[in-house]
Amino acid sequence: MIEVKNLVKKYGSHTAVDNLNFSIDKGRIYGFLGPNGAGKSTTMNIITGYLAATEGEVTVNGFDILKEPEKFKKSVGYLPEMPPVYTDMTVREYLAFAAELKGIPKGERKVQIEVIMGRIKLTQVADRLIGNLSKGYRQRVGLAQAILGFPETIILDEPMVGLDPQQIIEIRQLIRSLAKNHTVILSSHILAEVRELCDYILIISKGKLVAQDTPEHLERLLCDTGTIKLEVRGAAEQIKEVLLRMKKMKDYRLSKKEEQLFLVTVTPGKGADIREALFLAFAGAQLPLLSLYEEKGTLEDVYLKLTQEGGGALESHLQKRA
Numbered sequence: 001m002i003e004v005k006n007l008v009k010k011y012g013s014h015t016a017v018d019n020l021n022f023s024i025d026k027g028r029i030y031g032f033l034g035p036n037g038a039g040k041s042t043t044m045n046i047i048t049g050y051l052a053a054t055e056g057e058v059t060v061n062g063f064d065i066l067k068e069p070e071k072f073k074k075s076v077g078y079l080p081e082m083p084p085v086y087t088d089m090t091v092r093e094y095l096a097f098a099a100e101l102k103g104i105p106k107g108e109r110k111v112q113i114e115v116i117m118g119r120i121k122l123t124q125v126a127d128r129l130i131g132n133l134s135k136g137y138r139q140r141v142g143l144a145q146a147i148l149g150f151p152e153t154i155i156l157d158e159p160m161v162g163l164d165p166q167q168i169i170e171i172r173q174l175i176r177s178l179a180k181n182h183t184v185i186l187s188s189h190i191l192a193e194v195r196e197l198c199d200y201i202l203i204i205s206k207g208k209l210v211a212q213d214t215p216e217h218l219e220r221l222l223c224d225t226g227t228i229k230l231e232v233r234g235a236a237e238q239i240k241e242v243l244l245r246m247k248k249m250k251d252y253r254l255s256k257k258e259e260q261l262f263l264v265t266v267t268p269g270k271g272a273d274i275r276e277a278l279f280l281a282f283a284g285a286q287l288p289l290l291s292l293y294e295e296k297g298t299l300e301d302v303y304l305k306l307t308q309e310g311g312g313a314l315e316s317h318l319q320k321r322a
């Protein structure tokens, strides 16, 4: 388990990571989602031990990574956003070099490299120069390097960047298969990627964690703030009378569509589903309901609202619920 507490990183006067708190449990795929410059790489570089934090604490299975960096490095495999490319080495040579750097005992290196190349489907290009490989295959080489030593956690910074759709599908399948044996943390600024792959999403914006939950929960949270739209036939006064008797309703708005036909927008109370009650109330008052639908939020809405200017209202709503 990785625990990040009050993590701050400043570059001069610029705060790139602003008091982050989260924990990573074993065996799931976590997605760090945020626009460019949100602080994802900086956070990943800190939790992999490659960058010092300005403030805060990162512990792995209870060990402080600042105090015992060597122990920690063995339990984490890292694919940086821009992996060093050794274009003049073959895949096998590069992995042998990386295994040595990682301190994997000499006697174990060869077997491990063959096992990993098999798993990542690199065996057929093992003796090709990295410089002659496609971007998709280079990314596989990066992944292979990250799982050398079979660390408990693998951290992948923007693993799909620059790949074509077919390569993205292949890398996604690979990441899924890796998750059977490792905890995976990946970052992306593309929502669809993270939703497709991750069990848990941490949304980061301007260095702050603005929401964290499963993709399903994040979607549902926004639905709670959604509204119900109705078309009701009747006089405004009659419609208002029904609405004023409604329980678990926060607010309503009426707009006239035509004579004796109103569009009613209802905001339910937090977490309340009042669709049936609305239907029955209007039916009871003999006011025909011509339509009723709930304006559902999507994860896109959550993401955009949280990461664009003016997303503060939703942000505080989500944080209150967390």
Ligand SMILES: Nc1ncnc2c1ncn2[C@@H]1O[C@H](COP(=O)(O)OP(=O)(O)OP(=O)(O)O)[C@@H](O)[C@H]1O
Pocket: 011, 014, 015, 016, 034, 035, 036, 037, 038, 039, 040, 041, 042, 043, 081, 189
């Ligand atoms: N070495 C550095 N010196 C100064 N500022 C930096 C440095 N590295 C990152 N930053 C700044 O810190 C902020 C966070 O950058 P970071 O790379 O962590 O974001 P990111 O979410 O990973 O974005 P991207 O997806 O573009 O990589 C940005 O404003 C960036 O310009």
